[in-house]
Amino acid sequence: MFQIKNLEKSFDDVKVLKNINLEIKPNEKLVIIGPSGSGKSTLLRCLNGLEIPTKGEVLFEGKQINSNSYQQLHGDIGMVFQNFQLFEHMTVLKNLTLAPVLNKKMTKKQAKRQAMEYLKQIHLEDKKDVYPSELSGGQKQRIAIIRTLMMNPKVILFDEPTSALDPEMIGEVLSLIIEVAKKNITMIVVTHELHFAEQFASRVIFMDHGEILEEGDAKTLFSNPQTERLQQFLKNC
Ligand SMILES: Nc1ncnc2c1ncn2[C@@H]1O[C@H](COP(=O)(O)OP(=O)(O)OP(=O)(O)O)[C@@H](O)[C@H]1O
Ligand SMILES: [Mg+2]
DSSP: OEEEEEEEEEETTEEEEEEEEEEEOTTOEEEEEOOTTSSHHHHHHHHTTSSOOSEEEEEETTEEOOTTHHHHTTTTEEEEOTTOOOOTTSOHHHHHHHHHHHTTSSOHHHHHHHHHHHHHHTTOGGGTTSOGGGSOHHHHHHHHHHHHHHTOOSEEEEESTTTTSOHHHHHHHHHHHHHHTTSSOEEEEEOSOHHHHHHHOSEEEEEETTEEEEEEOHHHHHHSOOSHHHHHHHHTO
C-alpha cells in the first residue's frame, strides 16, 4: 500500500526524518511510538502529501506522493488529528456529509443516511443538529473519526487521537478505533497508549531522532526492547 524508500525530510537545515525505509501492507494496523520531536507527525504527513520529502520517495499504490497528492488522495487517505479539526460553524450532520457530497461520492440523501447510520453506531444520533462547541472532547473525536469513514478511505492516519482528551474519554475513542479496525482499512496510529497498541497493532515501530530504531509485534517489542533508548522510553510511559 505504502512504500517508503530512503525518506529524508529537513526543515531549514535540520533533518527531522533520516533514511526511513518502510513498507506498509494493505489492511495493516500499524502503531508508531516515540518521544516528542522524533518525527512521528512529520512521517504521517509525508504519507498523505501534507509534507513533501527532501530526499527519497513515498509511493502509495505504486504512485509517488507529490504536492498535488493531498487534494487528490483526500478520499483515499483520511486523517484524524489530535485537535479534531471539525468545522465549528457547521452542525454535526453537516460536518459528516460535506466532503462526500462535495466530492460527489454520494448524493445528499445518501450521505445523510450513511451519517445517521454511523451516528447510531456511536450512540450520538441525538447530536446530529448540534454544533461542535456543544460536544465533549471524546464526542468530537468520535465524530471526527466517523467523518473520515464517510469518505470510505483505504487508509486512515491518526495523529495522537486521544492526547487532547480527559482520561475518562480516552477509552471511548480507543474503542471506536478498535471497532473501525475490523473493517478492511489500513490504519496507522501515532499514540502513547501502549495497552491499546497491544490490542490493536499488527506491528509497532519505535522512532527516535528521525529514525526507526525498532519494530516488531507489540508484545515482543514492549517486553523485550533491544535498544537502551526504547527501554528508557517504555519506563517513562
Ligand atoms: N513545519 C515545520 N517547520 C520547522 N520544523 C518543524 C516543522 N514541523 C516539524 N518540525 C520539527 O521537526 C521535528 C519533528 O517534529 P514532529 O512534529 O514530526 O515530531 P513528533 O514526533 O510528532 O512530536 P510530538 O510527539 O511532540 O508530536 C521537531 O523538532 C519539530 O520542531
Ligand atoms: Mg506529533
